[in-house]
Amino acid sequence: MLDADFFRRWMAATAASVDREAERLTALDSPIGDADHGSNLQRGFTAVRATLEKDAADTPGAILVLAGRQLISTVGGASGPLYGTLLRRTGKALGDAPEVTEEQLAEALRAGVEGVMTLGGAAPGDKTMVDALVPAVDALRDGFAAARTAAEQGAEATTPLQARKGRASYLGERSIGHQDPGATSSALLIAGLAEAAEA
Amino acid sequence: MGDDKLVGIVLVSHSAEVAASVAALAKELAGGAEAVPVAPAGGREGGGVGTSAELVSAAAASVDRGAGVAVLTDLGSAVLTVKALLAEGDELPDRTRLVDAPFVEGAVAAVVTAATGADLDAVEAAAAEAYAYRKV
Numbered sequence: 347m348l349d350a351d352f353f354r355r356w357m358a359a360t361a362a363s364v365d366r367e368a369e370r371l372t373a374l375d376s377p378i379g380d381a382d383h384g385s386n387l388q389r390g391f392t393a394v395r396a397t398l399e400k401d402a403a404d405t406p407g408a409i410l411v412l413a414g415r416q417l418i419s420t421v422g423g424a425s426g427p428l429y430g431t432l433l434r435r436t437g438k439a440l441g442d443a444p445e446v447t448e449e450q451l452a453e454a455l456r457a458g459v460e461g462v463m464t465l466g467g468a469a470p471g472d473k474t475m476v477d478a479l480v481p482a483v484d485a486l487r488d489g490f491a492a493a494r495t496a497a498e499q500g501a502e503a504t505t506p507l508q509a510r511k512g513r514a515s516y517l518g519e520r521s522i523g524h525q526d527p528g529a530t531s532s533a534l535l536i537a538g539l540a541e542a543a544e545a
Numbered sequence: 546m547g548d549d550k551l552v553g554i555v556l557v558s559h560s561a562e563v564a565a566s567v568a569a570l571a572k573e574l575a576g577g578a579e580a581v582p583v584a585p586a587g588g589r590e591g592g593g594v595g596t597s598a599e600l601v602s603a604a605a606a607s608v609d610r611g612a613g614v615a616v617l618t619d620l621g622s623a624v625l626t627v628k629a630l631l632a633e634g635d636e637l638p639d640r641t642r643l644v645d646a647p648f649v650e651g652a653v654a655a656v657v658t659a660a661t662g663a664d665l666d667a668v669e670a671a672a673a674e675a676y677a678y679r680k681v
Contacts, residue, residue: 424622
């Protein structure tokens, strides 16, 4: 069973990896975006970490809803509402259970990813975070490590794609050849799950 | 129509200057629209380019007179932030609506229409109709 501590570890691990990878995310966002993805997400997850340290949210659902709300408030770029919706929708799907199974998490995360797709209008293959998240959710039935691998492969597979959503889509064919920053940070979020499970 | 409560208008841009200037421009062009509650929500809190959910929520609350609030946005995170807040359900006043309209032209049309005492549907329709005005 996954308890509140697991979800706190997940958010903390993601905040740490976003810190570590912020420069790389911004570098990926330079040729095809506005070079702020790393700093935006870092600001967001720093706020998530600070809020979770102060707040006594004690169910998996409450922790994710709180984290999602913080991201919407603090990121300032499109990744704020997108990641915020992902976590909040996932948290709402988990309800107020004190512990959830891996299957319940997988199902809730699928609802979260659907929320992201609805909000941003993106489908798989559009060169967005969806390209890492959908394969990760599909792989969750084989465990967190499999999901991490699927997300990383999904992010890498965005390189040859042409962007069809967001600022990068203005570049048309010139967006080809660059790994998508949002898919890359989505892989960090999924890797955070695997780290939380290992801890 | 016929109700003395006016529809409120929120203008969300990545830039504080753009949001404030379009608000001023729309009121100016609307002429005599001083009574229409218009609030800009531009940039990030504390400065910088981007979108602030807090500024959007505060702006919407400040223009809500009970007749609904029309929100116009520029692009990207401005659109997504408003949609995410609307999906939340309790972040924005009742009858707040994201209006699909060009930012500058739509803002002028919305303010002019709101000044007549028109309801939210009419304000939304006028703003959206601004897409139909071809320049060439």
